[in-house]
Each structure stands twice: as C-alpha cells, then as structure tokens.
Amino acid sequence: FKGSEIGIRKISGLLGVRYLLQGSVRKHGTQLRISAQLVDEHGAQRWSQTFDRSMDNVFQIQSEIAELVSETILPKITARPTPGFEPGTEAYGHFLAGRELLRLRDIDGAGEELQKAVELEPGYAEAHAELAISNLIGFPSDSKLDAANAAIDMALALRPGLPRALAARGLYLQQKRDPDWAGAEEVLRQALKADPNMVDAMNWLANPLSMLGRGAESDAIMMRAYEIDPLNPTIAGNVAMRLARRGEVDPAEQMLLRLTELPRPSYRSFLMLQSLYVDTGQFTKMNRLAKRTTLSGQGIYFGLQLNYALLGRWQKAEEWTRLRNRDFPDHWFAGFNLANVPMWRGQYSKASRLLEEATSESHVDEADHNYFHYLFRGCARALSGQHISALEILQPFVSMSEGGLYEFVYELLPHHCLAWSYLELGEREKALPILEYVETEIHQLIDGSTLPPSGWVYLLAINAVLLGDDDLAMERLGQAVDAGWRGYYVHINDPRWSNLSDDPRFRRLMIEVKADVDRQAEEVDRIDAEENFPAILDAVLAERRTA
Numbered sequence: 001f002k003g004s005e006i007g008i009r010k011i012s013g014l015l016g017v018r019y020l021l022q023g024s025v026r027k028h029g030t031q032l033r034i035s036a037q038l039v040d041e042h043g044a045q046r047w048s049q050t051f052d053r054s055m056d057n058v059f060q061i062q063s064e065i066a067e068l069v070s071e072t073i074l075p076k077i078t079a080r081p082t083p084g085f086e087p088g089t090e091a092y093g094h095f096l097a098g099r100e101l102l103r104l105r106d107i108d109g110a111g112e113e114l115q116k117a118v119e120l121e122p123g124y125a126e127a128h129a130e131l132a133i134s135n136l137i138g139f140p141s142d143s144k145l146d147a148a149n150a151a152i153d154m155a156l157a158l159r160p161g162l163p164r165a166l167a168a169r170g171l172y173l174q175q176k177r178d179p180d181w182a183g184a185e186e187v188l189r190q191a192l193k194a195d196p197n198m199v200d201a202m203n204w205l206a207n208p209l210s211m212l213g214r215g216a217e218s219d220a221i222m223m224r225a226y227e228i229d230p231l232n233p234t235i236a237g238n239v240a241m242r243l244a245r246r247g248e249v250d251p252a253e254q255m256l257l258r259l260t261e262l263p264r265p266s267y268r269s270f271l272m273l274q275s276l277y278v279d280t281g282q283f284t285k286m287n288r289l290a291k292r293t294t295l296s297g298q299g300i301y302f303g304l305q306l307n308y309a310l311l312g313r314w315q316k317a318e319e320w321t322r323l324r325n326r327d328f329p330d331h332w333f334a335g336f337n338l339a340n341v342p343m344w345r346g347q348y349s350k351a352s353r354l355l356e357e358a359t360s361e362s363h364v365d366e367a368d369h370n371y372f373h374y375l376f377r378g379c380a381r382a383l384s385g386q387h388i389s390a391l392e393i394l395q396p397f398v399s400m401s402e403g404g405l406y407e408f409v410y411e412l413l414p415h416h417c418l419a420w421s422y423l424e425l426g427e428r429e430k431a432l433p434i435l436e437y438v439e440t441e442i443h444q445l446i447d448g449s450t451l452p453p454s455g456w457v458y459l460l461a462i463n464a465v466l467l468g469d470d471d472l473a474m475e476r477l478g479q480a481v482d483a484g485w486r487g488y489y490v491h492i493n494d495p496r497w498s499n500l501s502d503d504p505r506f507r508r509l510m511i512e513v514k515a516d517v518d519r520q521a522e523e524v525d526r527i528d529a530e531e532n533f534p535a536i537l538d539a540v541l542a543e544r545r546t547a
Contacts, residue, residue, distance in 0.1 A: 002263070003504050007043075007528070008041065009040060014258070015230060016227065017041070018041050019039070019073055020039050020040065020196070021037075022038075022423060030055045030056070031052070032055060032058070034065070038048075042105065043373050047068065058092070059086050085123055087117070087120070091118075092128065094113045095114065095130065098111070098114035098117060098131075098134070099114075099130055100131075101113060102114075104264070105233065105266055105267065111131065113133040115125055115131060117131075124303065125154075125158035125162050125367075128151045128152075129152065129167075129460070131151045132151035132155065132166070132168040133168050135147050139172065140175055149173055152169050155168070156169075166187050166201075167187075167204065170185075170188035170191060170204055170208075174204070174211075175189065179211075184204070188208070193204070199225040199229045199235055203225050203238065206218040206222045206225075231262065233269045233272075236255055236256070236258075237256065239255065240253075240275070240276070241275075244451065245449035245453065246450050249276070253273070256272055257273065259273075260289070270289065271290055271299075274289055274290070275453075278310070279454050279485035279519075280483075280484035281312055281486035282484075283486065283517065290303030290304045290307050300328050301320050301328075302324070302352065305321055309345075310490060310517070312488070312521060313521060314345060314500070319410050323534065324337055325338070325366070327541065336354075336358045336359075338354045338358065339351040339354040339376060341354045342354065344489070345490075346493025348384035351380045352380035352384045352386065355380055378390055378393035378394040378416040381393065382417040382418070382421045383495060383496075387420075387424050390417065390418070394414050394421070412441065412442070415438050416434075416435075416438065416459065416466070418431075419435050419438075419466055435467055439463055442463075454481075454483035455480075458487065460480075461476035461477040462496055474500070474509075478505075484518070488510060
C-alpha cells in the first residue's frame with residue numbers, strides 16, 4: 001500500500017488483521033534511521049520507536065523490531081526459523097526484490113534478481129530456494145526443471161531442512177514430467193511442520209491433495225492460506241476459481257475485483273478475472289477489464305485482442321494487433337501476435353504461415369516458451385490440414401506434458417489437435433488413448449463442481465465429437481452454453497464440428513449463443529463510440545513518456 005491513499009481501516013479490513021506495522025527507512029551512507037509504529041485497526045498508535053543503526057546489522061534490527069512489536073501485541077507468537085546465514089546487504093536487496101516480483105508472478109524479473117543474489121552470495125541458501133521456485137512457476141521447460149532441482153539441492157546442502165527449500169522440492173515433484181503427487185504431499189507437509197504459516201506451501205499442497213482425490217482437504221488448506229494472506233494474488237485467485245466452480249460466481253468476481261483494485265495489482269489478478277468473464281460469457285465486463293488492464297501497463301493488449309475477437313469485431317481485433325506490435329515491438333511474442341486473429345477467425349492456413357515466419361525470425365528458445373510455440377504452431381497446422389507436420393510438433397509436446405496439473409483450458413488443446421491429426425490420417429488407434437486421457441483429466445478437474453468452467457465442458461463436447469458420439473457431443477455443448485460458453489465467433493469455423501454443422505441441435509445452440517454475443521457487441525460498440533479508448537491510451541502513454 002506504499003504511496004496509496006488507502007486508509008488504516010480499509011487496509012486492516014482487506015487484510016483481516018487488528019494491527020498494522022508502519023514505518024520508514026532513511027539511508028545516509030552506511031547509516032540507517034528506521035522509524036516504526038504499531039497502530040490498531042482504528043488508527044490508534046500502540047507503540048512507536050526510532051532506531052539509528054548501521055547497515056551491517058540489518059538482520060539484528062529486524063529481529064529487535066519484531067520482538068518489540070510482539071511484546072506489545074501478544075505475550076507469545078509463532079517464531080519463524082532463525083536465519084543461519086546473513087548475506088551482505090546488496091545480495092539481500094536482490095533477494096527481497098526477487099521475492100516480491102515472484103509474489104506478483106513477474107517470473108523473468110524475479111529470476112534475474114535472485115540470480116544476482118546467489119552470484120553475490122553463493123552460500124545464501126534462502127536465495128537458492130527462491131531461485132528454484134522462480135524456475136518452477138508456470139510451464140517450466142526441461143532446462144528450467146533441471147536448474148530448479150540443482151538449486152534445491154544446493155539450498156538443502158547449505159542449510160539442511162530449510163523449509164523454503166523443502167517447499168520448492170514439493171513444487172518440483174508436481175511440476176516434473178512424471179509428477180509424484182504423494183511425494184509432493186509428504187515434503188510439503190514437512191515444510192509446513194517447520195514453518196506453519198508458509199502460504200505458498202499450502203497453495204502447492206492443495207494440488208496433490210486434489211489429484212489424490214481429497215478435495216475437501218484441498219479446499220480447507222487453500223482457505224487457511226487465504227485467511228493468512230488474503231491479498232496474495234495467486235492464492236486469492238485460486239480460491240476465487242474454486243468459489244466459481246461451486247456456482248458462487250458473484251463472490252468470486254468480487255474477490256478478484258478487489259485484487260485488481262490494489263495499488264500494485266498483479267497481472268495474474270487481471271488474468272484470473274478475465275478467465276472468469278470468458279467462462280461465464282460476460283464479454284462486456286471483460287471489455288472494461290481489458291481496458292483497465294491495458295491502462296495499468298500490463299497484459300500487452302492481449303485481453304482487448306481476444307475480447308473483440310470473441311465479440312466478432314474483427315476490425316477492432318486487428319487494430320489492437322497493430323497497436324500491440326507498435327507499442328511492444330521488442331517483445332518476444334511480437335511476431336506470433338500477427339497470427340492471433342487469423343487463428344481465431346478460422347483462417348488456419350494463414351495463421352500457420354505467419355507462425356512459421358515468426359518462428360524463423362525469432363531468437364527465443366522454444367523450450368522456454370513451449371506452450372505458446374507448440375500450441376499455436378501445432379494446432380494451426382493440424383486445423384489447416386497439415387497433419388503430418390502437425391504430428392512432428394505435437395507428438396513430443398503432448399508426451400512431455402501429460403500428467404501435469406492443468407489450470408487453463410488451452411493447456412489441453414494440443415492433445416486435441418494431435419488426436420484430430422491422427423484421426424484425419426486414419427490412425428484412430430493412436431487418437432483414442434489421447435482422447436481418453438483428456439476425458440479423464442477434465443472429469444478429475446470438474447467433478448463435484450456445481451458450475452464447471454464452460455471452456456472445460458466445451459472441450460469435453462469436442463472430445464465426444466472426435467470419439468464419434470454425436471448425441472453426447474450435443475448434450476455437452478448444451479451444458480457448456482448453459483454454463484456461459486459464448487465462443488461462437490472464434491469456434492464456428494473449427495473443422496472438427498464440420499460433420500455436425502447441419503445438425504438442427506447444433507444450429508439451434510449456435511443461434512442462441514450468437515444472439516447473446518451480438519447483443520453484448522452492440523453494447524461495447526456504444527461504449528467505444530462514447531469514450532474513444534485508443535485516444536485515452538495514447539494520452540496515458542504520452543504522459544508516461546514525458547514523466
């Protein structure tokens with residue numbers, strides 16, 4: 001909340017706490033002046049003190065302040081494990097910066113800061129553990145998995161039993177190509193025994209509990225993490241998605257909106273809310289959110305591209321493609337960006353050509369961005385009829401990614417595209433195990449959900465199409481529409497539906513969906529005509545350049 005106008009009552013309410021520690025640090029050479037005060041939820045001061053110290057004893061100052069505060073609040077608090085190694089202040093600064101960037105899911109920035117910390121202080125076990133975690137978040141390549149494993153080994157060698165390193169090991173065991181869910185649970189419980197309030201370990205423990213069929217335990221540990229750290233974007237986002245799957249869409253939306261309204265919101269908060277709006281077919285709200293995301297400097301306009309595509313406003317989607325490459329010409333995804341709209345419009349041959357051109361011109365290591373490269377290139381080839389070359393891309397990727405924990409629907413699209421190519425090449429015996437795998441994985445994800453994400457149900461509908469069960473496909477498509485699926489414009493040209501395109505049931509559902517999307521598109525058209533958002537964005541960008 002640094003630099004924000006949010007008051008004490010609001011902050012304590014958002015955090016769910018009775019006391020807040022405020023303070024400031026002034027540095028002059030190697031000397032520090034630290035002013036700290038403890039206030040209650042009403043803003044009344046309970047304790048204050050100023051400390052004049054040297055930079056050399058920064059860890060001693062932290063312990064001293066913590067003890068004084070705890071004596072004021074409670075006679076006894078749960079102590080964190082004491083550090084066994086005190087790094088230099090420069091390395092510690094990089095560690096703190098990396099840890100905060102990791103919390104906000106700026107993975108590249110976090111990795112750079114943490115790498116600097118371990119280079120300056122090779123014996124800094126905590127920094128090695130955080131560096132390992134930065135390599136494990138998202139969709140780690142084989143090289144990142146290996147780097148993470150080495151960093152964990154180093155952290156535990158330097159400081160055996162370090163809780164953060166154990167937590168990193170638990171995350172590694174569930175992110176590796178052949179996940180060890182039972183092993184992940186065991187080591188994460190060891191980490192939490194040593195540090196009972198480590199919310200990341202709770203968040204990661206929820207995954208193996210879900211995968212081992214213990215959903216109630218998984219929900220309970222997630223709620224415990226949320227109670228401790230309610231503004232953690234990853235944890236709150238995960239809790240919100242669980243609420244949505246129980247049919248509690250409005251509370252989930254409010255939880256995510258609260259995260260996006262913080263002074264320094266994480267992009268993940270915007271992404272999770274966008275996912276909720278897509279799943280529930282709320283494209284007008286998605287448009288407002290995408291504009292807020294863009295003005296915040298996050299998301300490189302992807303939300304606006306996708307929103308206008310979903311609304312069938314292709315000229316607007318193309319315009320945001322152009323603006324995206326204008327304002328982010330050096331971003332690694334710039335070349336691939338040109339293929340988004342053709343892919344969504346069903347112009348798969350054009351999308352495939354643009355993706356190949358972007359790949360040949362890109363200097364990015366494909367292994368580090370495998371989902372984007374494999375997903376778009378492989379699926380574009382499959383859907384454009386280039387089945388043999390699609391197999392070359394998709395076969396190794398699907399084999400590599402099976403057994404993982406899926407969070408977004410697009411993570412299973414390569415499996416479908418591979419199965420489609422096998423079917424089109426007459427190799428049904430190779431397609432069936434993939435389709436059965438997708439069927440099992442999605443049901444494991446959505447079983448017990450009152451309102452399963454419509455994108456997952458839609459994927460099950462396509463699964464039924466590819467399995468040759470048209471009646472089941474229509475039943476599932478109807479369920480997806482009831483759950484909020486509104487992907488008419490970006491899926492109507494999908495060749496996998498070609499055999500059912502004249503089916504009265506299919507046509508009736510598409511007419512229903514199109515009518516709702518067109519209604520929302522007209523509302524967005526009206527808003528756009530009134531506000532001229534591109535001009536608003538240009539003014540904000542000009543102001544930032546001047547500043």
